Amino acid sequence: MEGTRSPLNPPPSTLYPILTVTDLKQFGYCQRILYFTYCMPVKRPTTYKMEEGKLAHQRVEDLEARRSLKSYRLDEEGGPRERQFNVRLYSERLGLSGLLDMVITSREEVIPVDFKNSPGLPGLNHKYQLTAYALLVEDKWDKPVRRGFIHAIPTKRSHEITITPSMRGFVRDAMVAIRQMVAAETMPAATRHKGRCVDCEFLRFCNDRG
Numbered sequence: 001m002e003g004t005r006s007p008l009n010p011p012p013s014t015l016y017p018i019l020t021v022t023d024l025k026q027f028g029y030c031q032r033i034l035y036f037t038y039c040m041p042v043k044r045p046t047t048y049k050m051e052e053g054k055l056a057h058q059r060v061e062d063l064e065a066r067r068s069l070k071s072y073r074l075d076e077e078g079g080p081r082e083r084q085f086n087v088r089l090y091s092e093r094l095g096l097s098g099l100l101d102m103v104i105t106s107r108e109e110v111i112p113v114d115f116k117n118s119p120g121l122p123g124l125n126h127k128y129q130l131t132a133y134a135l136l137v138e139d140k141w142d143k144p145v146r147r148g149f150i151h152a153i154p155t156k157r158s159h160e161i162t163i164t165p166s167m168r169g170f171v172r173d174a175m176v177a178i179r180q181m182v183a184a185e186t187m188p189a190a191t192r193h194k195g196r197c198v199d200c201e202f203l204r205f206c207n208d209r210g
């Protein structure tokens, strides 16, 4: 018998486009960025900030490979743990892909770790991005993910984030909303946070900003 379909469990034909985890972060940051990405593809300049971000990630990866898991307070828990860096993830079931900075595995659990280049506490958009990674990690390792970490590169602080059912629900709903927006080709409203527009690579396309 065919299973029941809900908006949170769409049939494969509705899994278009294949989304990236970064899309989930952008959804919380400014939905209009997703419109420009999927409905009005424009050549995206490589900005100084992007290049700096890549270099900072590489430096952290080198450091992480040498240091213990103390900053994650995982040393005494759960037996031997392994780390993998730059893990490519793809789920056909979710229509979602991503490149995860680090994953920590043990017999008992799998923990996604995302590095961020800003010093403050993780915002909601970072938490939803981590949740999207958690969904992908669950698919690949076939183990439930209870928590993840967001590691702030400038402060060297690792923030433990519990992956809650409501965060999972938000991410699944967001994927449905993004696909609906792409299908309808409707430009969403600009973000309410005008400060986000200052460095935005799409500012020249937003006539109501700038």
Ligand code: SF4
Pocket (backbone or CB within 6 Å): 030, 031, 032, 033, 189, 190, 191, 196, 197, 200, 201, 202, 203, 204, 206, 209
């Ligand atoms: S300029 Fe502002 S409103 Fe336009 S896409 Fe960028 S962040 Fe969004």
